[in-house]
Amino acid sequence: MTTALITGATAGIGAAFARRLAADGHNLVLVARDTERLREQATELHDRHGIEAEVLRADLSEDEGIAAVEERLTDRRHPVDLLVNNAGFGNKGQYLDVPMADELKMLKVHCEAVLRLTSAAATAMRERGRGGVVNVASVAAFVPRGTYGASKAWVVQFTQGAAKDLAGSGVRLMALCPGFVRTEFHQRAGMGTGNIPGWMWLDADKLVAAALVDLARGRSLSIPDPRYKALMGVVKLTPRGLLGGVTSRTGRKYGPQ
Numbered sequence: 009m010t011t012a013l014i015t016g017a018t019a020g021i022g023a024a025f026a027r028r029l030a031a032d033g034h035n036l037v038l039v040a041r042d043t044e045r046l047r048e049q050a051t052e053l054h055d056r057h058g059i060e061a062e063v064l065r066a067d068l069s070e071d072e073g074i075a076a077v078e079e080r081l082t083d084r085r086h087p088v089d090l091l092v093n094n095a096g097f098g099n100k101g102q103y104l105d106v107p108m109a110d111e112l113k114m115l116k117v118h119c120e121a122v123l124r125l126t127s128a129a130a131t132a133m134r135e136r137g138r139g140g141v142v143n144v145a146s147v148a149a150f151v152p153r154g155t156y157g158a159s160k161a162w163v164v165q166f167t168q169g170a171a172k173d174l175a176g177s178g179v180r181l182m183a184l185c186p187g188f189v190r191t192e193f194h195q196r197a198g199m200g201t202g203n204i205p206g207w208m209w210l211d212a213d214k215l216v217a218a219a220l221v222d223l224a225r226g227r228s229l230s231i232p233d234p235r236y237k238a239l240m241g242v243v244k245l246t247p248r249g250l251l252g253g254v255t256s257r258t259g260r261k262y263g264p265q
Contacts, residue, residue, distance in 0.1 A: 013037040016095035024212035091129040118159035137178040171228040
């Protein structure tokens, strides 16, 4: 049986990955900050699917938390075959309205943790000649809209660049770019969602299923929904200056309330 390590595993996309991978027979290492929720999740997945679910409490906004996950990823006695870097959050407010400490914390989780954990996992995977990494980004990576989008753009560029460098090694890297997904993300950030059109919402379980198909096909970028693929096609054809104005107005319409 192979083992998958998932950060931000107790809710949203991370929990959907855990459900799907457990159902497919993978052992799990579940990483999050809430020990009680992790244990409840591990017990449920073990009882339902008969897999082993290890719990690792770690705060990826702290060096100690990142180091703890790095150590687990490099444990050669219990190798990790798939890493899902899903942990992340958003800050409510526009640029300069958000305290610098909160901006830096987000960059720590979205960029530094992703870099360090991907590097730890990929090093061990390359030695074995097999493995995969999914770095959860966002369609916000493709539009000029705030620090969150900028951090996710870094995730996309880093992942695709690293995927090219590791081509032929047996290690697959993929950036996953969902749109709006019904999770705890917006609630935790204090963002209103009542004004987001229904057609823009995605189901986390369907999203994960499509992402795993894309990973198996060797894609380095996954936008797992036809609606958002079409939107991103329009984005690519829109002049950057015009796009900035559109995304600013869209942010005010569909952003934090």
